[in-house]
Amino acid sequence: MTIEDRIMKLLKEKNVDEAEIFIEKERKKRVFFEKNELKTLNQDEYTGIGLRVFLGKKQGFAHTNDLSRIEELVEEAVGLARNSQEDPYAGLPEPEEVEMVEDLYHEDVEKTTLEDTLRLGRYLVEIPKKIDSRISIDSAEITVSSSERKILNTKGVSLFERKSTVQYFVMGMAVEGEKVSSFDYRVGGDVKIEGIEDKIKESAESFAKDILETLGARNCESFKGSVLLSPDAFAMIFAMPISSLVNAESVQERRSPWAGKLGEKVASDVVTFIDEPKKPGSIFSISFDREGVPTRRTVIIENGILKTYIYNTYTARKENRKSTGHASGRYRNMPSISVISPSFVSTLPLKEIFKKIDKGVYVRRFSGNSNPVSGVFSGTVKGGRFIEKGEKTFPLIGTMISGSIFESLKKITAVSEEKEITFFGELPYVLVEDVNIVSK
Amino acid sequence: MNYAPFQKAQEVMSTEEIKSMLEELVDVVEGVVQLRYHSRKTRQISFQNGRIRNVESGRIAGVGVRVWVNGIWGFSSTTDISKDSIYKTIKGAFNSAKMGEGLKEKVVDRLTTRPKKGVLKVKETRPLEKISLDEKIELVRRLDEDPRKISNKVVSTFSRYTEMIDEKVIVTSYGTSVIYKDSKVDAVVYVVASSNGEMETGFFSVGATGGWGELFRRFKPEDMVEEAVKIAVNKLGAKYPEGGVYTVVLHPSLVGVLAHEAIGHTVEADFVLSGSIVKGKIGEKVASELITLVDSPNPQIEEGASGILLVDDEGVDPMEVKVIENGILKSYLHDSESSTIFGVENTGNARAFSYSDEPIIRMRNTYILPGEMDPEEIISSTKEGYYLKGLGGGGQADANAEFMFGVMEAWKIENGKLAYPVKEVTISGQAFDVLSSVDMVGNDFMFTLGAGYCGKHQPAKVDAGGPHLRCKVKIGGRK
Numbered sequence: 081m082t083i084e085d086r087i088m089k090l091l092k093e094k095n096v097d098e099a100e101i102f103i104e105k106e107r108k109k110r111v112f113f114e115k116n117e118l119k120t121l122n123q124d125e126y127t128g129i130g131l132r133v134f135l136g137k138k139q140g141f142a143h144t145n146d147l148s149r150i151e152e153l154v155e156e157a158v159g160l161a162r163n164s165q166e167d168p169y170a171g172l173p174e175p176e177e178v179e180m181v182e183d184l185y186h187e188d189v190e191k192t193t194l195e196d197t198l199r200l201g202r203y204l205v206e207i208p209k210k211i212d213s214r215i216s217i218d219s220a221e222i223t224v225s226s227s228e229r230k231i232l233n234t235k236g237v238s239l240f241e242r243k244s245t246v247q248y249f250v251m252g253m254a255v256e257g258e259k260v261s262s263f264d265y266r267v268g269g270d271v272k273i274e275g276i277e278d279k280i281k282e283s284a285e286s287f288a289k290d291i292l293e294t295l296g297a298r299n300c301e302s303f304k305g306s307v308l309l310s311p312d313a314f315a316m317i318f319a320m321p322i323s324s325l326v327n328a329e330s331v332q333e334r335r336s337p338w339a340g341k342l343g344e345k346v347a348s349d350v351v352t353f354i355d356e357p358k359k360p361g362s363i364f365s366i367s368f369d370r371e372g373v374p375t376r377r378t379v380i381i382e383n384g385i386l387k388t389y390i391y392n393t394y395t396a397r398k399e400n401r402k403s404t405g406h407a408s409g410r411y412r413n414m415p416s417i418s419v420i421s422p423s424f425v426s427t428l429p430l431k432e433i434f435k436k437i438d439k440g441v442y443v444r445r446f447s448g449n450s451n452p453v454s455g456v457f458s459g460t461v462k463g464g465r466f467i468e469k470g471e472k473t474f475p476l477i478g479t480m481i482s483g484s485i486f487e488s489l490k491k492i493t494a495v496s497e498e499k500e501i502t503f504f505g506e507l508p509y510v511l512v513e514d515v516n517i518v519s520k
Numbered sequence: 521m522n523y524a525p526f527q528k529a530q531e532v533m534s535t536e537e538i539k540s541m542l543e544e545l546v547d548v549v550e551g552v553v554q555l556r557y558h559s560r561k562t563r564q565i566s567f568q569n570g571r572i573r574n575v576e577s578g579r580i581a582g583v584g585v586r587v588w589v590n591g592i593w594g595f596s597s598t599t600d601i602s603k604d605s606i607y608k609t610i611k612g613a614f615n616s617a618k619m620g621e622g623l624k625e626k627v628v629d630r631l632t633t634r635p636k637k638g639v640l641k642v643k644e645t646r647p648l649e650k651i652s653l654d655e656k657i658e659l660v661r662r663l664d665e666d667p668r669k670i671s672n673k674v675v676s677t678f679s680r681y682t683e684m685i686d687e688k689v690i691v692t693s694y695g696t697s698v699i700y701k702d703s704k705v706d707a708v709v710y711v712v713a714s715s716n717g718e719m720e721t722g723f724f725s726v727g728a729t730g731g732w733g734e735l736f737r738r739f740k741p742e743d744m745v746e747e748a749v750k751i752a753v754n755k756l757g758a759k760y761p762e763g764g765v766y767t768v769v770l771h772p773s774l775v776g777v778l779a780h781e782a783i784g785h786t787v788e789a790d791f792v793l794s795g796s797i798v799k800g801k802i803g804e805k806v807a808s809e810l811i812t813l814v815d816s817p818n819p820q821i822e823e824g825a826s827g828i829l830l831v832d833d834e835g836v837d838p839m840e841v842k843v844i845e846n847g848i849l850k851s852y853l854h855d856s857e858s859s860t861i862f863g864v865e866n867t868g869n870a871r872a873f874s875y876s877d878e879p880i881i882r883m884r885n886t887y888i889l890p891g892e893m894d895p896e897e898i899i900s901s902t903k904e905g906y907y908l909k910g911l912g913g914g915g916q917a918d919a920n921a922e923f924m925f926g927v928m929e930a931w932k933i934e935n936g937k938l939a940y941p942v943k944e945v946t947i948s949g950q951a952f953d954v955l956s957s958v959d960m961v962g963n964d965f966m967f968t969l970g971a972g973y974c975g976k977h978q979p980a981k982v983d984a985g986g987p988h989l990r991c992k993v994k995i996g997g998r999k
Contacts, residue, residue: 112878114790114793114794115790115793117625117626118592118620118624120592121592121593121595121616121617122616122878123596123612124595124597126597126876127599128580140575140576141575141577142576142577143579143580144578144579144580145581146581146599147599153579156577156579160575160576160577160653163575163657164572165657194616198620216794216795218790218795219790219794219977252794253794260795260919260920261919261920262919262920263918263919333569334675334676334714335712337719412578413576414574447924448924448926448946449912449926451926453712453719453721454719454720454755454944456944459924459996460923460924462922478922478948478994480763480924480946480948480994482944482946482996
């Protein structure tokens with residue numbers, strides 16, 4: 081008998097009204113570098129189970145990675161539900177037809193050995209070091225993994241998806257005598273091994289170039305002007321807060337100032353924000369969400385107009401509508417809500433965007449806050465460059481930018497064709513006007 | 521209470537039996553071997569706007585195996601707590617490490633250790649396992665409901681309670697043999713207040729190692745609610761600060777953030793080796809002589825700190841480190857490898873979040889020692905400046921110690937008095953410059969970072985704090 085069958089049988093004996101079983105499996109090989117050198121070779125695998133049960137309108141959730149003790153898992157989840165409180169909207173989704181995303185699983189990833197992974201890792205670390213000896217790699221890693229997600233519920237949802245990923249990360253700084261640059265990093269990845277070396281090369285070279293250029297940074301004058309955000313800075317200041325603003329839970333719980341703003345202009349015309357979870361061959365894609373609801377392409381902001389919020393089953397039931405397939409999370413927690421694969425429609429190539437900037441600041445990283453409730457963003461520019469007459473000039477230090485997310489969204493004037501993988505999806509460079517720049 | 525089998529369940533093997541098994545296995549391969557059994561029971565409850573949001577629990581267990589051969593670590597883990605499976609995992613980790621043979625340029629020939637032995641247990645007043653689920657749910661319900669009773673400007677509320685009960689057995693080939701029971705707990709209140717179309721947030725949290733006695737040692741649930749509401753409501757209609765460099769009085773909450781985030785990370789030996797700003801600066805003056813900064817595994821200055829660590833995850837007996845003493849940089853934070861590289865004692869800062877995480881250099885409880893001044897006197901002797909309290913977000917470290925923090929609560933100081941609240945204040949600067957500018961240090965003390973997690977490849981429970989102190993920082997403002 082499979083684990084899920086055993087759990088279902090135990091649940092029947094406990095007279096549970098509804099239940100959901102989520103099983104996650106992962107096998108990975110990971111190579112980790114520290115202080116410019118190989119540190120650890122790691123091989124691992126795990127299986128985790130998250131179980132949600134309903135006794136009437138009361139729900140409980142428990143998780144474990146110990147497959148030998150399924151009885152306890154069931155007992156725990158049922159016990160928590162019994163001691164919980166009723167919620168009229170609690171419940172599970174009905175099964176729906178799911179169109180599976182193509183090209184998410186490659187056997188070559190599964191077959192990649194730890195030796196192969198080590199070779200790729202060394203390639204990643206050696207490129208920047210070869211470019212310039214002033215580059216110091218604080219840490220770098222490459223992880224090759226294959227994973228499975230399985231979701232079943234008592235209403236008949238029964239889904240399974242396999243995915244393979246190769247992900248890498250490199251972080252470091254440039255050191256020249258007493259001078260230390262700001263640190264920077266690159267992340268990247270793919271669902272297959274084929275072609276990964278080219279991606280690694282591109283990321284490592286761009287990383288090296290950027291940190292070298294930021295050695296010997298100084299201040300500029302304070303002014304109000306153009307700010308060009310890197311994909312990573314754009315994620316921090318705008319993309320992540322926007323995703324929280326359109327989260328139906330934030331809206332319903334009165335934590336989102338975008339409540340009641342559907343159909344209204346929230347950004348400039350050039351901003352079109354789409355969740356694209358169905359793109360074949362993308363590391364960010366998934367076919368169904370954490371509750372087994374099919375994911376779908378969702379236009380969230382179109383030419384600056386707010387089109388929809390994003391829902392899981394719980395928040396959808398509160399508004400008597402259907403989930404948009406945005407239930408998220410792993411086996412260790414109950415489903416929450418998040419954007420899956422944020423995508424922004426581009427308007428110009430990056431070099432054309434530079435030409436638009438007479439005087440401004442390029443922000444490689446943003447270290448600060450961007451508060452989706454008050455709308456205020458404020459923080460330090462890291463790895464920044466002063467831009468004059470369309471060209472990057474000297475590197476910046478001690479420079480802060482601040483403003484209102486809501487006002488600045490309306491002052492976005494360009495979105496680049498070039499995109500980079502960040503921790504928050506594959507995102508563009510974005511130009512924003514009239515930002516306060518304080519440097520002293 | 522048959523509903524809590526995770527809490528009550530008799531383990532298949534006792535920790536004593538697991539210890540004996542690991543001791544039998546620790547010598548099956550050549551090289552240094554670290555075996556770490558780690559079981560974690562978690563529970564989380566949250567409410568929002570008067571309704572329960574989730575009641576969750578979990579149990580995760582496994583054995584992390586780390587083998588050191590010719591300077592390279594092989595690491596693997598297993599969830600099958602049997603002799604056979606652990607044996608295979610050790611062999612696998614050994615083979616992985618061998619694969620890296622000859623690839624490292626600077627190899628040290630030994631690790632510096634100080635193995636711990638015995639049965640260790642953190643102090644727990646009102647132990648978590650003795651408090652019923654009902655009582656925990658009731659606590660979280662009150663934290664969510666009570667803010668509205670204080671102010672009708674509160675439009676949204678959220679509260680969350682989290683606990684982690686850990687059991688570890690650590691056995692190493694260099695002599696560690698430890699059974700370790702630990703518990704970490706935290707609670708948070710989050711509110712949104714609104715008036716005239718303006719929305720502001722307030723947040724207050726507590727965290728501790730131990731039980732409810734430690735968790736609520738300073739702030740009771742009603743204090744948490746009051747603080748969170750006050751923070752949000754005070755910001756409504758408040759002015760924005762004017763940007764510039766100011767004399768500021770920092771509350772212990774921001775002193776803790778500065779100590780941990782801006783200074784602490786730069787002195788982690790792995791970061792030092794890759795070239796952080798303090799590289800080669802041991803013995804140099806890096807701060808005002810009023811500053812002594814400590815990273816302690818079990819601070820006596822205040823009980824219950826969240827980062828208490830009785831044995832580190834390499835099985836080393838952790839020691840208190842004076843990072844900065846009277847302004848002079850004295851020590852970095854080390855694990856078994858970095859201490860050999862630097863030729864110093866191992867400070868016992870190697871920590872892993874779960875059985876499948878590798879131990880890396882992390883802080884424990886990082887704080888600045890109190891001085892002599894009454895905090896009120898510090899404010900009253902400040903003609904113009906700001907009084908800053910609480911981390912409002914952000915707070916990232918950088919290799920060059922350049923920092924930027926959002927401030928949760930801020931007041932303008934005029935003629936030695938708190939004149940009016942201001943909002944959306946951020947502070948930034950170079951942490952060592954800021955510590956060099958310190959001219960007054962309070963005689964008070966508080967740990968304040970207990971509810972948070974520090975992130976560096978993996979989470980870690982840490983704490984940080986200090987007294988009030990006065991210094992100069994750059995304030996970012998709208999103007």
